[in-house]
C-alpha cells in the first residue's frame with residue numbers, strides 16, 4: 125500500500141521540475157514535487173547562473189574602473205572586498221530562492237522534502253529529510269534531478285585540496301592567485317571573475333581551444349583577449365599531478381607541446397565538468413536506460429526511451445545543460461503526460477534544438493544560436509557564412525569594445541539563416557535578434573532590410589546579412 129497516489133510526480137524542484145509541476149497543475153493533474161535539498165531553489169538560483177552572474181557583475185565594474193583612463197576619467201582601483209561581494213550575492217540569491225520556495229509551497233501541488241528512489245515503473249520511495257520514509261504510486265513521472273560536480277581522478281588533487289564552483293560562489297576570500305582547471309563555460313566565467321578583480325589567474329585546458337563546442341574562430345577571440353588582459357592560458361594540455369610547495373602554494377603539473385610544465389598559485393578551482401544526478405535514482409527499477417555519460421535517454425517528446433509514461437528534463441538528459449532548455453523540456457513533458465493520461469487527441473509536443481542557444485559571460489562575451497560552422501560541416505548542410513568585426517563598427521569603437529565579431533550562417537539554397545554567433549560586447553543580449561529571425565525562418569535579406577537604429581551595436585548584424593543577401 126502506498127502512502128500517496130498522484131497523476132504525476134516530479135523528482136526535483138529546480139528550473140525543469142518546477143516548470144513541469146506548474147504546467148501539470150494547470151492541466152488539472154494531481155501533482156507532487158519531491159526535492160531532497162536542504163535549501164529549495166535549484167542549481168540556477170542557488171549555485172549556477174544567478175550567483176555566478178552576480179559575482180561577474182562585480183568583476184565587470186572593476187574592469188571599468190581599471191580601464192577608466194582610456195575614457196579620460198581619473199579613477200583608481202583599490203581591490204575587491206570579498207565579504208561585501210558575497211553579501212550582495214547572498215541578498216540577491218535569498219530573494220530569488222525565497223520566491224521559488226513560495227512557488228513550490230503555495231499549495232498548487234504537494235511538496236515532499238526528501239530523496240526519491242524508484243521501486244518500480246509506477247512507484248517510488250522517498251527518504252524524507254525528517255528521517256521518515258514514504259511510498260508513492262503515480263501514473264506518470266518527470267525526472268528533473270539535475271547534475272552534480274564531476275571531479276576526475278588527478279594524482280594529488282584531493283590531498284592538496286581545491287575549490288569547486290559551489291565554493292567560489294559562496295566565498296568571501298579573494299585569493300592572490302588561482303589556477304583554473306578546465307576551459308568550459310564555468311572555468312572561463314570564473315577565470316574572468318577572478319582576473320577582473322585583479323587576481324593572478326591561470327587556466328589549463330585539455331582541448332586545443334577553450335569552449336570546445338564553439339567554432340574555433342569564436343573561442344580564439346576570448347583566448348586572445350584573456351591572454352591580453354594577463355590570464356596565463358594553456359591549451360592542448362594533459363594534467364598529470366597536483367602537489368603543494370613548501371611555501372604553501374599549490375602546484376599543478378601538466379604536459380603540453382612544450383613538454384612537462386607547472387603552474388603554482390594560492391588556490392585551485394577544479395571546473396572539469398558536471399555529471400547527471402541519475403545514479404541514486406534507482407532507474408533500473410523503473411526500466412529507464414542511460415547513456416555511458418549517465419544521461420537519461422529520451423525521445424523528442426522527453427519520454428524516456430522504452431517507458432512512454434516516464435519523462436526526463438534538464439541536466440539529467442541534456443542535450444545542453446542550460447536553464448531555458450530545462451524549462452522548455454519541463455513544459456513539453458507535462459503537456460505530453462497530460463495528453464497521455466487524459467487521452468488528448470493530436471500529435472505530442474516535441475523538443476527541437478534548431479534554436480539551440482548558448483551564452484558565455486566571459487570578457488568578451490559569447491552568444492550562439494542554431495548551427496555552428498563545425499556542426500553544419502559535420503551534418504553536410506550547404507551554407508554560406510559572412511562576418512563583421514567590432515573594431516570596424518562605429519558604436520563598438522565609441523564604446524572602446526574592439527574585440528570580436530558577429531557571424532551569420534545562411535543555407536546556400538534557401539538563404540534562410542541557420543546559425544549565428546557573436547563574440548564581443550553584450551554578446552549575450554545581441555544574439556537574441558538572430559534567435560527571433562531564426563524563429564520566424566527569416567532569410568539573410570529579410571534581416572538586412574529590417575530597420576536598425578544608428579548608432580547601435582545591433583546594426584552590426586546588417587553587414588553580414590547584406591553580404592549573404594548579395595551572394
Ligand SMILES: Cc1cc2nc3c(=O)[nH]c(=O)nc-3n(C[C@H](O)[C@H](O)[C@H](O)COP(=O)(O)OP(=O)(O)OC[C@H]3O[C@@H](n4cnc5c(N)ncnc54)[C@H](O)[C@@H]3O)c2cc1C
Nearest residue numbers: 136138139140160161166167172240270438439445446447
Ligand atoms: C556555475 C554555473 C553557472 C551556470 N550558468 C548558467 C547560465 O548562465 N545560463 C544557463 O542557462 N545555465 C547556466 N548553468 C546551468 C544551469 O544552472 C542548469 O542547466 C540548470 O539549472 C539545470 O536545471 P535542472 O532543473 O535540470 O536541475 P536543478 O536546478 O539542479 O534541479 C534539480 C533538483 O533536484 C533535486 N534532486 C536531485 N536528486 C533528487 C532525488 N533523488 N530526489 C529528490 N530530489 C532530488 C535537487 O535537490 C535539485 O533541487 C550554470 C551552472 C553552473 C554550475
Ligand SMILES: NC(=O)c1ccc[n+]([C@@H]2O[C@H](COP(=O)([O-])OP(=O)(O)OC[C@H]3O[C@@H](n4cnc5c(N)ncnc54)[C@H](O)[C@@H]3O)[C@@H](O)[C@H]2O)c1
Nearest residue numbers: 276306307308309310311330395396397398445446483484
Ligand atoms: N553561461 C552558461 O550558460 C553556462 C555557464 C556555466 C555552466 N553552464 C553549463 O554547465 C555545464 C557544465 O559546465 P562546465 O564548464 O563544468 O563543463 P564543460 O563540460 O563544459 O567543461 C569542462 C571542461 O573540462 C575539460 N576536462 C574535463 N576533464 C578533464 C581532464 N581530466 N583533464 C583536463 N581537462 C578536462 C573538458 O575538456 C572541458 O573543456 C555546461 O554544460 C554548461 O552548459 C552554462
